[in-house]
Amino acid sequence: MEYLRIWNINNHELIAQNAQKADRFISRLKGLLGRSEFLEGEALIICPCDMVHSFGMKFAIDVAFLDQEYKVLYLLDNMVPQRISPRVKKAQYVLELPAGKLKRSKTRTGDILKIEAAPRT
Numbered sequence: 001m002e003y004l005r006i007w008n009i010n011n012h013e014l015i016a017q018n019a020q021k022a023d024r025f026i027s028r029l030k031g032l033l034g035r036s037e038f039l040e041g042e043a044l045i046i047c048p049c050d051m052v053h054s055f056g057m058k059f060a061i062d063v064a065f066l067d068q069e070y071k072v073l074y075l076l077d078n079m080v081p082q083r084i085s086p087r088v089k090k091a092q093y094v095l096e097l098p099a100g101k102l103k104r105s106k107t108r109t110g111d112i113l114k115i116e117a118a119p120r121t
Contacts, residue, residue, distance in 0.1 A: 005118035006043055006095070013105040016043035016097065017118060023047050032057060038098045045115065050091040057081045060099040065091035070113040075102055 004019040018041050022028045028046055032038060033056050046052065052063060063076040065088040074088045078099045095113070107113075 003118050004043075004045065005116050006045075007114040007116075008105060008107050008111050009114050010108075010111040011106050013107070015095075015101065015105045015107065015113065017041045019043035019045055019095075019115070019118075021045045021047065032061070032096060035059075038096075040098055040101070042098065044096040046094045046096065048092055049094040050089065051085055051087040052079075052094050052096070053084045054079050054081045055084075062097040062099055062102040064095040064097070064102065064107065064113075066093040066095060066113065068092045070115060072107060072109050072111045072113065075107065075109055077102055 004021060005017050006015040006019050008015055022044055032044060036058055038059055038061060060078045060080045063079050063085060064072050065074040067073055067090050073091055076085055
């Protein structure tokens with residue numbers, strides 16, 4: 001399994017060092033379901049995706065909607081279980097992170113993210 005590292009190019013903050021990509025039907029369908037925790041440094045990139053839900057989840061998450069060039073289009077802080085996000089029309093990717101990570105990394109709408117291959121830590 002390939003692990004990815006995610007940087008915010010605008011402020012040089014490392015957002016995640018153990019990100020995984022969900023780009024196939026089963027991995028997109030499963031997402032974070034069945035997990036009991038989401039650790040600092042982890043992330044899930046879902047593609048293609050323009051809307052998510054948190055039904056069946058056991059924890060809150062932060063969600064960033066990204067366009068084709070990984071530009072942040074919309075941010076959703078602390079999405080609690082049993083919710084549906086808005087649909088973000090131009091989004092191609094959704095980045096799911098542990099709750100609070102968007103604020104801690106100072107990620108804002110309009111920022112550009114860099115996603116690169118990384119060894120698992």
